[in-house]
Amino acid sequence: MAETIKLTVARYRPEEQSEPTFQSYDVPYNKDWVLLDALNHVKNEIDGSLTFRWSCRMGVCGSCGMMVNGVPKLTCAVPLTDYRPSEPVRIEPLQFFPVIRDLVVDITSFLGKLSSVKPWIIRDDVEATEVAEYRQSPAELDDYKQFSMCINCMLCYSACPVVGLESEFAGPAAIALAQRYNLDSRDAGAEERQDVLNEHEGMWGCTFVGECTKVCPKNVDPAGAIQLYKMATAQDWMKSMLLPWGAK
Amino acid sequence: MTPFLWFLFGGGGMVSALLLPVHVLLFGLAFPLGWFEAPSYESLHGLVTHPVTRLYLFVLIFLPLFHAAHRFLYTVCDLLQVHGSRRTPIAVVCYGAALLGTAVAAYTLLTIA
Amino acid sequence: MSNPSQAPTVDLKLYRRPMPFGWWLENGAYFRFIARELTCIFVGLFTVLTLELVQAVGRGPAPYAAFMARLEGSAYIAFSLLAFAAVLYHAVTWFNLVPTTVVVRLGGERVPDGLIAAAHFAAWAVASLVVAFIVLRG
Numbered sequence: 001m002a003e004t005i006k007l008t009v010a011r012y013r014p015e016e017q018s019e020p021t022f023q024s025y026d027v028p029y030n031k032d033w034v035l036l037d038a039l040n041h042v043k044n045e046i047d048g049s050l051t052f053r054w055s056c057r058m059g060v061c062g063s064c065g066m067m068v069n070g071v072p073k074l075t076c077a078v079p080l081t082d083y084r085p086s087e088p089v090r091i092e093p094l095q096f097f098p099v100i101r102d103l104v105v106d107i108t109s110f111l112g113k114l115s116s117v118k119p120w121i122i123r124d125d126v127e128a129t130e131v132a133e134y135r136q137s138p139a140e141l142d143d144y145k146q147f148s149m150c151i152n153c154m155l156c157y158s159a160c161p162v163v164g165l166e167s168e169f170a171g172p173a174a175i176a177l178a179q180r181y182n183l184d185s186r187d188a189g190a191e192e193r194q195d196v197l198n199e200h201e202g203m204w205g206c207t208f209v210g211e212c213t214k215v216c217p218k219n220v221d222p223a224g225a226i227q228l229y230k231m232a233t234a235q236d237w238m239k240s241m242l243l244p245w246g247a248k
Numbered sequence: 249m250t251p252f253l254w255f256l257f258g259g260g261g262m263v264s265a266l267l268l269p270v271h272v273l274l275f276g277l278a279f280p281l282g283w284f285e286a287p288s289y290e291s292l293h294g295l296v297t298h299p300v301t302r303l304y305l306f307v308l309i310f311l312p313l314f315h316a317a318h319r320f321l322y323t324v325c326d327l328l329q330v331h332g333s334r335r336t337p338i339a340v341v342c343y344g345a346a347l348l349g350t351a352v353a354a355y356t357l358l359t360i361a
Numbered sequence: 362m363s364n365p366s367q368a369p370t371v372d373l374k375l376y377r378r379p380m381p382f383g384w385w386l387e388n389g390a391y392f393r394f395i396a397r398e399l400t401c402i403f404v405g406l407f408t409v410l411t412l413e414l415v416q417a418v419g420r421g422p423a424p425y426a427a428f429m430a431r432l433e434g435s436a437y438i439a440f441s442l443l444a445f446a447a448v449l450y451h452a453v454t455w456f457n458l459v460p461t462t463v464v465v466r467l468g469g470e471r472v473p474d475g476l477i478a479a480a481h482f483a484a485w486a487v488a489s490l491v492v493a494f495i496v497l498r499g
Binding site: 258262267271273274276279289291292296309313315317319320326329349353356360 | 380385395408411429432441445451452481
């Protein structure tokens with residue numbers, strides 16, 4: 001028989017267990033596979049009860065994120081050959097999220113955090129769209145483009161210990177998304193977003209661990225976005241204190 | 249208030265990074281271990297009482313104290329998992345200590361003769 | 362089923378793993394982060410020591426000599442070794458993170474991160490030499 005590799009997968013079946021256990025599966029060490037292919041092999045050929053999310057298989061939908069040997073990764077983007085067949089690969093649900101079943105986590109709080117930062121263009125003259133488009137130069141686009149590449153895969157939340165420590169912390173992706181709109185030349189909602197994020201549960205909870213940026217599959221650099229946001233907020237604060245008579 | 253404290257944290261981090269290593273190396277290791285002869289009292293006294301040095305020393309003490317206070321507060325709360333309003337007494341102690349040190353430094357540097 | 366408010370709700374029994382007490386020991390990156398943050402203890406203590414030095418100089422030649430003699434004690438040497446390692450680690454990690462915190466533009470072009478960090482390392486070397494020169498000039 002061809003070479004195999006062992007996957008040690010976290011299982012949680014809420015109807016019969018109170019906390020997760022591990023189950024091992026031997027799968028072919030197929031050099032053309034990514035980790036998600038190996039999990040689908042388990043699902044199709046070995047144990048149909050294994051539950052996990054996936055969709056696009058090409059690093060765009062952001063739904064197959066899991067902890068692989070303790071590191072958050074998109075399993076569709078990890079070649080099986082990144083791991084040696086002699087050592088089992090440990091696969092767990094994204095950490096710091098409540099687990100629904102096996103590798104599926106509850107993303108309700110994440111979705112709430114995303115919408116709390118008002119991730120849409122805010123401006124007073126909305127009716128202008130009926131007359132003309134909002135124009136933007138390539139340089140203005142460059143200011144925020146990097147932060148707009150987020151696919152909401154939540155790897156950054158699983159990399160961030162502050163997310164695990166402070167359940168109310170808005171988290172890397174949401175703050176980076178706020179910054180994406182703040183830096184957009186067409187947007188005028190920075191002040192409204194600051195009301196939400198100029199809080200301990202907002203940007204000030206971040207202690208710049210920097211892991212969010214390292215695990216991001218889209219090079220969004222949430223850590224950078226948050227530090228730039230802190231800097232801008234601190235400068236605004238200093239201006240409002242030093243120039244209390246000036247228009248803010 | 250947090251934006252202002254973060255500003256002090258950042259400024260203190262920069263001052264600490266640029267200047268503390270050479271100070272620790274000189275006064276903590278080089279002079280006590282005899283690698284270099286420690287400056288004489290007269291020369292150091294002349295240096296410390298110079299107005300520019302007074303200002304330099306104030307910045308060297310005040311900003312790193314607030315840097316340390318801010319970072320220590322966050323680290324202690326991360327390590328001991330302290331949340332919400334229970335952080336307040338720790339914050340008062342940390343920033344209070346930095347404020348006290350700053351006041352003593354200001355008094356010392358203004359009155360030194 | 363088209364109206365989400367009428368979708369059936371399921372009573373989920375979610376598993377929430379509590380944050381372990383030693384969470385920062387389980388992961389190399391978290392450990393390095395906590396080590397970086399704890400350098401602040403030595404930053405604070407050495408700053409207090411510097412304040413004491415200034416006070417000793419203010420009191421006269423004898424208190425200054427006594428203070429310098431105190432620094433020769435083995436406990437102080439051990440502290441200084443740890444403090445030196447800590448402030449070095451602080452400086453290196455700090456300069457490496459600065460480019461993330463600021464965007465510098467020269468002539469419309471964004472200055473690359475490596476260059477910003479290198480400029481800080483250079484400033485560190487210059488500042489250290491200037492301080493050492495002024496103190497040692499004696």
